[in-house]
Amino acid sequence: MPRTRAPRTHTAATATPAATSSGLLIIRVALGAVFLMHGAQKLFEYTIPGTVASFGEMGAPLPEITAPLVAVLEFAGGVLLILGLLTRVVAALLAVDMVVALVLVHAAAGFWVAEGGWEFVAVLGASALGLALTGAGSLSLDRPLLRGRAPAWLA
Incomplete structure (x- = not known):
């Protein structure tokens, strides 16, 4: 007599590809919007x-170079995160940006963002x-352009 299998249930550990891609899309769009707005603030509001x-006052090295680079x-x-384009590379650069901000500016202020801390x-x-580690998921421009592959140096 052939064995029958119990129906498979999906848990967090066995998320469907569609659920994973949807989750990555939500994270990408939210994170991209925050970075887009902070960059726009540096470019257009603060100039x-x-x-x-501001970077000079915070003690950032070479503020004439680092400030425009960070703003852009x-x-x-x-924008690229929202589109899911070059996601792994862009996300890695933004992660480095945040580590530098944490170390140079926010660590000394403690944890709470309201006090200038590092939580945010x-x-x-x-x-x-x-x-940077997972990639953009299938609901992205990386999918058709890069076929989901990370550059060899990042993989």
Whole structure:
């Protein structure tokens, strides 16, 4: 007599590919929107000269170079995360951005963001690192353009 199997139930450990891709899309769009807005703030509200001055006051090295780089990375990186384009590379760069912000600016202020602490940059950095490790999922522009493969140096 042939064996019959019990119906398979899905748990967090056995999420469907569609659920995984949907979850990655939600994380990408939310994280991308936050980075996009912070980059836009640095570029258009504070302006580059204001962001350079702010970076200098915070003790960032070479603020004339790092401030514009960070502003553009956060703005363009946010757009690219939302689209799911070059996700692994962009997310890795944004994770580094958050580690530097944590170490140079936020660590000394303690944990709480209301006091200038590191809780918010830790969540942003961890989320970006997670995307760098997992990729964008199938609901992205990476899927058709890169076929889900990470660049060899990142894989």
